[in-house]
Structure formats: C-alpha cells, structure tokens
Amino acid sequence: MVDVQTLGNWIQGQAKATSGKFIDVYSPATGSVIAKCPISTKEDVDVAVEHAKTAFTAWSARTVKDRVQVLIRFHNLVTSKYASELADLIVLEHGKAKNEALAEVAKGIETCEYAMSAPQVISGNVLEVSRGVKCEEVRLPLGVCASIVPFNFPFMVPMWTLPMCIAAGNTLILKPSEKVPLTMFRTMEILKEAGLPDGVVQIVNGTVDAVQALTSHPSIQAVTFVGTSHVGKLISEQCHASGKRVLALGGAKNHLVAHYTCNADMASSDIVASFTGCTGQRCMAASVLLVVPENPSQKAEDINVVKLVCDKARAVQPGQTAGTMGPVIDQASLDRICKYIDEAEKSGVKVLVDGRNAWKSHPQCKEGYWIAPTVLLHSSPRDPAMKDEIFGPVISIYKCKDEDEAILIENGNPYGNAACIYTQRGDVAEWFTKRLQAGMVGVNIGVPVPREPFSFGGINLSKFGTHDITGDAGMEFFTYRKKITTKWAPPTEKTWLN
Numbered sequence: 001m002v003d004v005q006t007l008g009n010w011i012q013g014q015a016k017a018t019s020g021k022f023i024d025v026y027s028p029a030t031g032s033v034i035a036k037c038p039i040s041t042k043e044d045v046d047v048a049v050e051h052a053k054t055a056f057t058a059w060s061a062r063t064v065k066d067r068v069q070v071l072i073r074f075h076n077l078v079t080s081k082y083a084s085e086l087a088d089l090i091v092l093e094h095g096k097a098k099n100e101a102l103a104e105v106a107k108g109i110e111t112c113e114y115a116m117s118a119p120q121v122i123s124g125n126v127l128e129v130s131r132g133v134k135c136e137e138v139r140l141p142l143g144v145c146a147s148i149v150p151f152n153f154p155f156m157v158p159m160w161t162l163p164m165c166i167a168a169g170n171t172l173i174l175k176p177s178e179k180v181p182l183t184m185f186r187t188m189e190i191l192k193e194a195g196l197p198d199g200v201v202q203i204v205n206g207t208v209d210a211v212q213a214l215t216s217h218p219s220i221q222a223v224t225f226v227g228t229s230h231v232g233k234l235i236s237e238q239c240h241a242s243g244k245r246v247l248a249l250g251g252a253k254n255h256l257v258a259h260y261t262c263n264a265d266m267a268s269s270d271i272v273a274s275f276t277g278c279t280g281q282r283c284m285a286a287s288v289l290l291v292v293p294e295n296p297s298q299k300a301e302d303i304n305v306v307k308l309v310c311d312k313a314r315a316v317q318p319g320q321t322a323g324t325m326g327p328v329i330d331q332a333s334l335d336r337i338c339k340y341i342d343e344a345e346k347s348g349v350k351v352l353v354d355g356r357n358a359w360k361s362h363p364q365c366k367e368g369y370w371i372a373p374t375v376l377l378h379s380s381p382r383d384p385a386m387k388d389e390i391f392g393p394v395i396s397i398y399k400c401k402d403e404d405e406a407i408l409i410e411n412g413n414p415y416g417n418a419a420c421i422y423t424q425r426g427d428v429a430e431w432f433t434k435r436l437q438a439g440m441v442g443v444n445i446g447v448p449v450p451r452e453p454f455s456f457g458g459i460n461l462s463k464f465g466t467h468d469i470t471g472d473a474g475m476e477f478f479t480y481r482k483k484i485t486t487k488w489a490p491p492t493e494k495t496w497l498n
Contacts, residue, residue, distance in 0.1 A: 005035045007181055009044060009205055010188040012051045013198030018044050023178050023207070028095030028327040029320060029368040035093070037181045040206035045173070045213035048202045052144040052171040053219055055199030060141050060169040065119045068167050074194035075112050078105065082190055086183060090154050093180045095326040095369070097319065100278055108159030111470050114452035115163030121453075121475050122168065132489045139479035141169030142221040142245065146214040148175045148235070150227045151329055152281045154183035160456065161224050162201060164474040170222075172201045175214060179329055181205050215239055222478065224469065225249065226283075228389075229415070229461045236464035246465040247477055251389040252283040252417035252458065255410040256446055257432060258305045259403070260294035262422035266444065268308035270422070271395070274446030276316050276373045279328050280393040283462070284418050284440070284447045288386060289397045290406040300377055300399040301352065305422075309395070313353045313373040316393075318365050327369040328392055334369040337392035341374055344385045344396075350377040355393060381409045389415070407435045416459035420446050439463065 006022065008015040018038040025035040038044075059067070078086065087101035096104065114121075124138040147161040158174055165172045176184045181203075188203055204210050215223055215238040222245040225235045229250030239246035256274065258267055274286035293303055300306055317323045328334050338356055345351050355372030359365040374394045378386055386396045400406040410419055420442035421432035429443045439458035442448030450456055450471065457468030467477040 004033055005182070007035060007037055007185055007205065009038060009040060009048065010185060010203035011048055012202070013192055015185075018205075025093060025179065025181060026330060027092060027368065028329050029364075031331075031368050035182055037178045038205045039178075040204045040210040040213075042209065042213040044206070045204055045210060045217060048173050048204050049144060049217055049219050051199040052173055052202060055197060056141075056143055056171045059166070059171060059197060059200050062169075064122050064167065064169070067169065068116050068118050070191070070194050070196045071112055071116050071163050071167060074191055074196070075109060075116065077190055077194055078109055083109075086155055086186065089183045089186055090180075091320050091326070093182050094151065094154055095320070095329060096278060097323060097326050098321055100326070104153055104156045108153075108156040110452060111156075111159045112163040114471060115167040115474075118164070118167035118475070121472065122479070124481075129485075130495055132487055134486045136484045136486065138482050138484070139168070139475070140482050141479060143170060144173065144220050145170045145222045145478065146173045146175065146217075146220050146224070148211055148214065148223065148225045148227070149177060151177035151179040152278065154180040155187065157226050158184055158187070160226075160470050161474070161478075164470075165478045166196075166200055168475060168478040170478055171199065173214065173220070174201065174203050175210055176203065176205065178205060178207055211235070212238075215244070216242060218242070220244065222246065223248075224477075232464050233461075239465070245477065247467055247469055248464040249283070249457065249469065250462050250464065251415060252285075252462050253287050253387065253389055253413045253415045254285060254418040254420075254438070255288045255290055255413060255436075256286045256420045257290045257292060257406050257410070257422065257436075259292045259421060259423040259428055259432075261425045261428055262305060262444075263424055264305040264308055267422040268305050268312055270444065270446045271305075271309050272312040272316070272373070274420075275395040276313065276325050276393045277447065279325055279371075281328060281333075281391055282447075283458075284449055286395055286420075286446050287390065288409075289395055290409060291397060291399045292403055292406050293399060296401050300397060301350075303399070306352075306377075306397060309397070310352050310375050313375050316373050318359050318362055318370055318372070323364070325373070325393065327365075328371060329369065331369055333392065334371060337371055337390055337394060340385050340388070340390050341376070341394065344376050344378075344383060347383065348379070349383060349385065351375075352377050352397070381412075387413070403431070407432070411435070411437045414460055415462045417462040418442070418448055418458070420444070420448060439468075
C-alpha cells in the first residue's frame with residue numbers, strides 16, 4: 001500500500017498550501033493513486049512571481065562564481081546521496097524502468113555540470129577598439145523566468161533549464177507536469193539543502209490556468225516549454241504577444257533510414273532501443289524506419305534488418321527492475337496508442353509484432369498501463385501511423401525504392417527533431433546527413449541527443465521561438481548582452497570614432 005502524499009506548491013523555500021483543489025496522481029505500473037497534486041490559480045502564480053522578483057535582487061547581485069557554488073553542492077548531494085532516491089520517484093510516478101530512471105538523473109546532472117562552468121561561459125569580451133576607447137560586452141540576467149515541463153522526464157527536462165537559468169542570475173518558477181509532481185518537489189528540498197536561497201526557484205503546480213498565468217504575467221521575462229507542438233505554438237504566440245522571450249519545444253516524428261550498407265545486427269539493436277526506450281515516450285524516439293534495400297524487389301519482411309528488429313522487439317521484457325520496459329503514463333495514452341494500431345490494422349497495415357495483448361498474462365502487467373513493442377509494416381507513406389506522433393513503443397516500417405524516396409518521405413514530415421542514417425559507408429552517411437531535415441542527426445545513433453556544450457533543439461514544428469535549449473544556447477537564452485563603450489583619456493589621434 002502506497003501512502004498518498006498531498007503536495008503543495010514550493011514557495012519561498014517551503015511547501016505552501018493552495019486553494020484546496022487537487023488532482024490525483026497515478027502510478028502507471030499499478031493504476032493506483034500515489035499523490036494529490038494541487039491545481040494552482042492565477043493568484044497562486046502571482047504570489048510565486050512576487051517572491052521571485054524579491055529574490056532576484058539579491059541573487060543577481062551575487063557573483064556568478066558564488067551562484068554556482070549552490071549547483072556544485074547540489075551536484076555532490078545528488079551524485080553521492082540522492083540519485084537512487086530520485087530514480088525511485090521517477091519509477092513510481094512515471095513508470096520508467098529503474099536503469100532508465102538512473103540514466104535520466106545522470107543526464108540531468110550532466111546539464112548541471114555544464115552550468116557549473118558558467119564563470120567561464122558567461123565571461124564577456126573586452127577590446128581596445130581605438131586609442132583610448134574600450135568596448136566591453138557583458139552578459140546579464142533577464143529577471144524572473146518560467147519553465148513549463150512535460151511528464152516524460154520528471155528530472156532531466158527541468159534540468160535543461162534550471163541550472164543555467166539560476167547560474168546566469170535569474171530566478172525561476174517551474175511548472176511540472178501534474179502527472180509527475182513528486183520528483184521535482186523532492187529536488188527542491190535537495191536544492192534547499194545545497195544552500196539555494198528562498199525564492200530563487202519555486203514550483204507552481206497545476207494545469208491550464210497555471211500555464212496561462214505564467215505566459216501572460218507581465219513580470220515574467222522569459223518562458224521555456226517542452227510538450228506538444230500544438231500547445232508549444234500557442235505558448236509561443238502568447239509570449240510573443242506580451243513581449244516575452246520564449247523557447248517552446250514541440251513534438252516529433254523521427255525517421256531512421258536503414259541502408260543496405262548498414263551492419264544489420266548493430267542497427268537493429270539500436271533501432272529497437274530507440275523506439276522502445278522510455279516506452280517510446282520521448283521526443284527523440286524512433287517512429288518511422290525507412291528501409292533502402294539493395295534489391296528493390298525483395299519483400300520487406302525478408303530483409304535482414306527488418307527480421308532482426310522484429311526478433312529483438314519480441315525479446316523486450318516488461319518490468320521496472322528486472323525488465324527492460326515500463327508502462328506508458330496513463331490510460332488515455334494507452335488507449336491512443338492502441339487506437340493507432342487498431343486503425344492501421346483495419347486499413348491493411350501488417351502488424352509484424354503486436355504489443356497490444358502480448359503481456360496480458362504477465363503477472364506484473366495485470367494492473368496499470370502496459371503495452372509491448374509493436375512493429376507495423378506499411379505499403380503507403382501516407383498512412384496516419386506513418387505521419388502522426390504516437391508517443392509510444394510503436395515503429396512503422398516502410399520499404400523505399402531508393403535513397404531519393406527515403407529523403408522525400410523524411411523531408412515531407414512537418415516536424416524536425418531527429419533523424420538517423422544506418423550505414424557502414426562514409427559516402428552514404430555524408431549523402432544522407434546533408435539531406436536529412438532535422439535539428440539533430442545521427443549516423444548509426446538512433447537517439448542523437450547532443451552532449452554539452454552542444455545544444456538540444458529541432459526545427460520546423462518541433463521548435464517555436466528563439467535559440468535551442470541546454471549547452472551554449474542555454475546561456476544565450478537566459479542572458480542578454482550589454483555593450484559598454486568607454487573613453488577616459490583624450491585621444492592622441494583623431495579618427496571617425498572619436
């Protein structure tokens with residue numbers, strides 16, 4: 001029996017009760033209620049903003065070397081003491097397997113490590129541009145910022161913004177997904193233990209009302225969002241209308257190309273890991289596999305890489321400890337994923353691996369929201385499952401007649417997060433990487449997430465607003481450049497500048 005925790009917001013360094021309305025938080029593995037998450041109002045957001053404005057004055061006045069000491073202590077606490085505890089919370093409220101949850105914490109801490117280098121990254125430029133005239137450029141914080149994050153990475157995605165935001169001298173209001181509020185609430189307690197002053201980072205829980213209050217608040221200078229493209233576009237428009245800086249990352253339909261020159265065993269393992277990892281609930285997951293065969297007349301089912309993908313997908317086991325894949329987040333997600341498979345099958349798509357009922361008899365899957373990996377074989381690139389973001393452990397396979405058709409299909413997708421080419425030939429890799437239209441491209445890597453200092457971000461409908469997130473782009477987003485031109489001594493010679 002799990003104790004049901006009633007959460008508050010995290011305001012001014014402590015839990016704070018809200019208006020009294022709550023939403024249930026469910027364990028995806030069992031379907032049972034594990035917590036009650038508050039539904040914040042505009043007034044709750046106003047309180048958080050006022051505390052953030054007050055905290056900004058003192059926090060931004062501290063040196064950047066002083067500010068990152070908090071992150072250094074936080075990093076040490078997580079890595080030495082709290083990583084497993086945070087991973088357990090992710091397993092509980094998100095449903096990830098424990099090894100995936102630990103990897104998520106590690107990746108979140110990596111972005112924190114980059115923010116710890118802020119004293120070097122934030123340094124500006126100075127140059128004597130003329131005799132007696134000096135130009136200087138410094139980076140300064142924006143003020144109060146807001147970060148609206150999704151359910152699929154309860155720790156990592158908030159860490160895309162939180163460390164760099166506060167290292168740069170801003171204060172932050174975080175709105176976690178109401179489906180996974182526990183992990184970041186515990187993270188706030190750890191940040192307080194690390195010495196973060198009250199009010200520098202605060203949590204406002206809730207749903208649509210809280211989001212709208214954040215995006216429309218006149219005292220919030222910048223907003224980041226990660227979620228669906230539909231909502232990201234709306235948030236981007238709202239923020240631009242009120243003069244805010246905004247970065248909204250949206251959805252994806254990531255295409256992998258298995259060329260006949262690939263190492264089929266290596267490629268198939270990577271493809272399965274890409275579309276089943278995190279139960280397919282990530283914007284970098286493989287969604288479409290375009291196969292370019294050496295012999296165009298060969299049946300898709302007989303192509304070695306396709307057979308290996310099917311075999312390895314069937315071998316994936318359910319479970320959050322000994323297993324390799326957890327459940328999806330909730331019943332609505334499970335229903336949506338199954339609906340895509342059902343409708344694809346009715347329209348004539350071949351279901352090579354059927355995950356809808358594969359685990360029904362497994363003792364761990366009798367409750368909760370479980371679905372096994374599913375492989376669909378299409379005869380048309382216009383099928384809905386080939387075009388729509390399903391956000392689950394489903395991959396659509398389509399056999400192309402040649403390389404040009406593969407590029408035509410990938411380029412025709414309205415998103416632009418990730419793409420990958422599998423090949424053992426450098427000329428093939430170069431040909432595809434030049435033509436794939438995505439912000440993040442892999443060669444034999446199905447989840448081509450950049451590592452710091454490189455930034456994360458897609459193109460087209462996968463991103464709205466300015467900049468990328470994480471890495472050097474994170475510093476660019478959370479600061480503005482002030483240029484100072486100084487003259488002290490009378491010039492010894494006359495130029496157009498003086």
